């Protein structure tokens with residue numbers, strides 16, 4: 001697999017705006033179950049949203065990705081950064097994609113997922129571990145087609161699902177594939 | 186040989202399963218199918234055992250578990266019945282949204298309407314979020330696209346989201 005040089009070189013500094021930390025909404029907020037609208041990746045409000053998503057991801061412990069519906073915006077924009085995660089193989093560091101979709105996928109693997117918008121539950125989800133994703137970079141609007149594997153592939157699909165109004169709960173492998181997170185009373 | 190259904194419900198603490206299975210083994214019963222989980226923090230277990238002991242004997246043997254009043258134990262003899270094989274196609278149904286009364290009955294009512302059978306069910310209330318995941322056996326004659334439409338219509342009325350997907354299994 002080869003990483004995409006433009007995406008790997010991208011950082012939120014390219015956006016040239018200061019991101020604001022936003023509140024993360026939780027299920028059952030309707031925006032999380034609504035198919036997001038497509039955006040103009042060059043629009044100033046989309047550039048600001050991209051910066052906000054990265055800023056919010058950065059301050060959230062363990063967060064490797066955040067999609068616009070999770071900050072209450074029903075549109076197809078998300079950020080990821082899996083560079084510090086132990087399950088990561090190849091990766092592109094921090095990047096934001098607009099209007100992204102999976103164009104190719106293979107090699108299903110099952111793993112347990114959690115989500116900042118569903119803080120009390122985790123679930124086993126089977127997803128392809130190799131994907132090709134097409135999307136646009138915010139700001140320039142440049143179209144990119146990138147390959148991802150292992151944990152980055154999983155993170156991308158989880159975030160693209162958010163943009164399409166799907167939670168990991170919608171992909172749970174079965175009735176015994178959802179677990180209550182340990183809560184301390 | 187009798188088949189017994191044993192349920193143990195109540196306040197969770199370490200050692201309930203050990204105490205139950207130890208007494209079951211002591212009666213020479215074979216533990217066949219079982220399921221145990223925590224429901225809103227309460228211990229909930231159902232066991233099906235086969236062996237030579239009667240329901241009364243098992244109830245007496247398990248009585249010490251319930252002695253302090255924190256657990257309820259029931260033992261019932263099950264009629265001899267061949268398990269029905271799955272006859273149709275297998276599906277996973279997910280429903281989630283804001284908690285309100287009647288979600289399960291409304292959604293599962295649509296499944297029953299077409300002769301579908303629920304083979305596994307979990308519901309969870311996590312904060313404001315209500316979640317239902319059911320595994321379904323749908324007769325081959327069911328128009329699953331039409332069922333998905335009916336489920337979406339019920340879900341819309343309830344203000345919840347629904348997904349119906351084929352249950353996938355990889356043959357290896």
Ligand SMILES: [Zn+2]
Nearest residue numbers: 114115116117
């Ligand atoms: Zn998520």
